[in-house]
Every structure is written in C-alpha cells, then in structure tokens.
Amino acid sequence: MIHKFIFNGQRMVLDVNSGALHLVDELTWHLLDDYEKHDGRELVDKYSRRYPRVEVEEALEEIAGLVGEGLLFSPDPLNGHYDPPQNEVVKALCLHLAHDCNLACRYCFAGQGHFGGDGGLMPFTVGRQALDFLFAASGPRRHVEVDFFGGEPLLNFNVLRELVAYGRRRAGELGKIIKFTVTTNAVLLTPAIGRYFNEEGLAVVLSLDGRPPVHDAMRPFPGGRGSYDLVLNNIRNFVASRPGGEYYVRGTFTRHNLDFTRDVLHLAGLGFEHISMEPVVAPCDEDYALQMADVPRICAEYEKLAGQLLDRAARGRRINFFHFNIDPDGGPCLPRRLTGCGAGREYLAVSPDGRLYPCHQFVGRPGYCLGDVWQGLVHPELVAEFRSCHVYSKEDCRQCWARFYCSGGCHANAHAFHGTIFKPYEVACALVKKRIECALYLKAVTA
Numbered sequence: 001m002i003h004k005f006i007f008n009g010q011r012m013v014l015d016v017n018s019g020a021l022h023l024v025d026e027l028t029w030h031l032l033d034d035y036e037k038h039d040g041r042e043l044v045d046k047y048s049r050r051y052p053r054v055e056v057e058e059a060l061e062e063i064a065g066l067v068g069e070g071l072l073f074s075p076d077p078l079n080g081h082y083d084p085p086q087n088e089v090v091k092a093l094c095l096h097l098a099h100d101c102n103l104a105c106r107y108c109f110a111g112q113g114h115f116g117g118d119g120g121l122m123p124f125t126v127g128r129q130a131l132d133f134l135f136a137a138s139g140p141r142r143h144v145e146v147d148f149f150g151g152e153p154l155l156n157f158n159v160l161r162e163l164v165a166y167g168r169r170r171a172g173e174l175g176k177i178i179k180f181t182v183t184t185n186a187v188l189l190t191p192a193i194g195r196y197f198n199e200e201g202l203a204v205v206l207s208l209d210g211r212p213p214v215h216d217a218m219r220p221f222p223g224g225r226g227s228y229d230l231v232l233n234n235i236r237n238f239v240a241s242r243p244g245g246e247y248y249v250r251g252t253f254t255r256h257n258l259d260f261t262r263d264v265l266h267l268a269g270l271g272f273e274h275i276s277m278e279p280v281v282a283p284c285d286e287d288y289a290l291q292m293a294d295v296p297r298i299c300a301e302y303e304k305l306a307g308q309l310l311d312r313a314a315r316g317r318r319i320n321f322f323h324f325n326i327d328p329d330g331g332p333c334l335p336r337r338l339t340g341c342g343a344g345r346e347y348l349a350v351s352p353d354g355r356l357y358p359c360h361q362f363v364g365r366p367g368y369c370l371g372d373v374w375q376g377l378v379h380p381e382l383v384a385e386f387r388s389c390h391v392y393s394k395e396d397c398r399q400c401w402a403r404f405y406c407s408g409g410c411h412a413n414a415h416a417f418h419g420t421i422f423k424p425y426e427v428a429c430a431l432v433k434k435r436i437e438c439a440l441y442l443k444a445v446t447a
Helices: 024-034 041-048 052-069 125-137 154-172 191-200 212-218 228-241 262-270 290-313 334-339 382-389 411-418 426-446
Strands: 002-007 010-015 022-023 090-094 145-147 179-182 202-205 248-255 274-281 349-350 356-357
Touching: 002 426, 010 024, 010 290, 022 334, 024 041, 024 052, 041 052, 125 145, 125 154, 125 334, 125 349, 145 154, 154 179, 154 191, 191 228, 202 228, 212 228, 228 248, 248 262, 248 334, 262 274, 262 290, 262 382, 274 426, 290 426
Parallel strands: 090 145, 090 349, 145 179, 179 202, 202 248, 248 274
Antiparallel strands: 002 010, 010 022, 349 356
C-alpha cells in the first residue's frame, strides 16, 4: 500500500508498510497509479504518449528497484493479522492526585476535575499502594513511569512530594528506574515548587491555550475571571529556571480559535520551545466542539502552521511542535504502532480512592473499573478487550494508510462518541492524517 499526497507543491509518496518516504516527479506520480495494474510494456506504451519514452523507461526501472528493496508496495509485515502478547506487564500509572481543580475550564472532560463523582485528594497511603502495585505488576521490566494528574495535582503537592521520595527509594531497592511527570495548570506553580521539580528531574506539562482572549475564554477561574496573566507569569518563571529542560506548554484549540497557528506562534513568541496544541474533544452540541464541517479549515491551518514552523527553523528559531514529531524509520516498535498508548494493558489510571481504570479519560466511566491497587486487576475480560483492540481488529483502520502512525486512535474518544473502543472518532482520524502529512513533509524538506 502507498499513500500519495501533495504538500506545498511537492509530490510525496509514503510506502505504508515500510515507512519509506519518496519525493517524486510528475511522471513517477502518475506511473505509480498504474504500476500494479499493468506490465512494463503496457506502461511504456501508455505513458510514452505524454512523456519521452526514455524517461518512462528510466522511471519504471527506478520504481522496480525500490520495489525490490522493499521500499515501495511493500507487503504487510503481519499479513493483516496480529496476535497480541498475553504476558504484558504494567509499565506506567497515571495517579489522579486530585479530583478537584482551581480552574473552571469549559472543555474539561473531567467535569472541573471531579470525573463525574465527588471531589477529593488522593491520600499518601493510596498513592504508596499504587506504586507498590506498579513495581509488582511491572515484573522484570526495569523502567517504569508515573504521571501525576488531576483535576489539578498541585492541590495535593505534599502527597506528590512524598510519593516521589517513596518511589525513588523503593525503585532503588528493587533495581528499577522510575520517571515522574506532572501535568499542571500552573496556578500553584510557585518558584519553590519549580525548584523542587528541577531538583527531582520531573518532566512537566504546562497548560496554556495561546493568546490571552483564547485562554481566558476557556480556562477561567470559577468566578469567571481570566487566568492567563497569573498562569503565564508562573510558566515563564518556571521555564526560565530549566533552559533546555523537559517540559511542554500544552494548549487546546476549539471551534472558537480555528486560526490556532496564531496561538502556537504566540506561545513561541513568549520564548517557549516545546509546544503542543491539541484539538478539543467535546460533545457535538457544545458551541466550542469541533465538527466534521470544520475539518477542511483545520487541515488548511495545519498546513499553514507547518509552513510557519519551517520558516522559523530557517531563521534559527526552531520550535519542537509535538504533533509534527514522527520518525518513519526509527519510531516505535511494531507492537506499539499496532496498539498505541497501551491503555488498559500497560498503562492504567488510579483514582484518588485507589480504583484502577484503563486510562485517565476512562476514570469514572461506568463499567470500566478494572480493579484497585490492593486487589490488582480483577476484571481480566476488560483487559482482554483492550488487548484485542488494535489496527487489525478495527474495520476502519485495517486499510487506512495512517494506521502505523496513529495506532488506531484514542480508545477513550472512540468510546465517548460511539460507545465502543473499536470504532475510531472520525474527526480525530481526519486531523491526525493531516498532521502526519505535515510531519512527513517537514521531515523530507529538512532532512
């Protein structure tokens, strides 16, 4: 299977199964449409009416060479069938330190941090048991990861700090290495907390949606006052304290700012080098929700953003934009490309009371509690359901050219829109395909 696309006037061809990317001329572009339908003589006769015969013969020879090297029309590596391993271990946990928040973000999938239930903070004893569960469930795996999440996890900073200390000590005793990440709205990100993150080497994801009116419209305080000024000040101070450090400034765009390139450039203009801008996922009846009718405009905006990033790079002002980072040659291993994030199998979320869920977005959803940190996984049928969910078991993914890059999309979004994890969310599919094309183009022209 191949995928052909034109980006900024450049004809590009992706060999889906090998990941090889080719920049081609007009003749080769058209030849590839017929290459598997006709033999060489027929192709020469057909295309010699439009192009010099010698050029057609040379192009066909080059195509044949690439086919022989497995770089064009390469076969499916698994012949359309995948048997997931049954001996997977848990590699990462998302600890919901707080089902509470100090902001009232309009698009919050967690219902202002409560996840459809009562608010509350995770006690240290629950977090400690969660880490013990991770160390045990990770088996012989040496590297494990913990994400601190909410709500707003800094509302429970003292427990976060205790868990980091306990996790590092216990990991050392067991011969493991543990990595911590925290996602925060930065309202409580004081210089002292920032110094702690730097000293302990925590990766940090910081929420800021872009231009002040955009951010304040969607991320106000409970009383309606905008949070931009306070959040920006805290984020700038923190980022300045770890030059070149591990952080992302993460924004969300909605139907109200489909010109989100301006927000990415706004963040870059503030000096941030590591940026993510996520499309909102929300019920269709919300005024800010993305609709299928918005997809062409969003795709055009992604192309515009790619051009702006390329221009910045040429002027020595490169930024690391999360969604344009792909590696066709040395990216994730094949199982990860088939199954994605590992939700429900290798990656689990823990609610403040210790219940286990497939991921942070499934927390609180009826029917998706997998167990708890004391008993472990007590619903193997749910784990098996997530294990069996991969690009070959989803009808919409089996023949999709993007399947090895998006890995079938987000399970939580699929379930939210279709009531099943086996049918991807269509808007997300369309947008991820465009982002992949942007990423491939940037890789090709900057190689």
